Amino acid sequence: MSLGIEHYLILSAVLFSIGLYGALAKRNAVAILMCIEIMLNAVNIAMVAFSRYLVPDVVMLTGHVFAIFIMTVAAAEAAVGLAIIIAIYRSRQSVDVEEMDLMKW
């Protein structure tokens, strides 16, 4: 059976679900950020798969452009997210999300 868009979309769905499970179920804030990166990669796979298989034998590049923008935002998000985690670690000596309850009332 030759490869089609379904293969890539199902792979993307599996990867997204693994990332979602990790992002919801982990206690370490860095692990949550890693799982969010997995989810963003899954979305990128779906984008590139659509741009490859929408027209047969032609690669449409709009999906690639979107993937590049997602990568840009993911890099910015990782830098700011890790800076926030390090700032929280400095003040509270912990990166456990269940202990981050400063804004809870």
Add this chain to the structure above:
Amino acid sequence: MTTEIAFWILALVMVGAALGVVLLRDIFRAALLLVLCFFTVAGIYITLNADFLAAVQVLIYVGAIGILLMFAIMLTRNVQRGNPFNRLNGPALLLAFLIMIIIISVVAATDWPSITAVPQQAVGVAVDEPTTGHIAEALFSKDNGFVLPFEIASVLLLAALIGAVVLVRRKDKE
């Protein structure tokens, strides 16, 4: 045929590595498996004729984000804690599983349409041709390019750079 073999190997390694990221107790090993997962995503891009994106994936994700995550882990590591699950483990597993089942059933039930010609607005390249130059065309063309989002992305990166520096600067020396 070789593309199919490559796809299946890459897909299996990718899903295994992603499961390792979620399930492993040692967060440093989880980060190394995440880097492996990023590498296999680059391989998947190559099977999709996206050569430029594969190179960008290796440069940005494996090179920059992987190293950044390892720095963050080493700066914040709690050796005795490890990488445990929180008390939402059961519901989260159920929710993720449900979403996966829904997406897969929708993908399987859809009869994917095939357009025969490239639409007016889009830039298309024949399969087996390099995409790098044409991505520049799609990004920067005057009529239907993405010049404004590109400029906004540069402002976003600058803001993220300044924000990260401000957030981790030591404030007790003032």
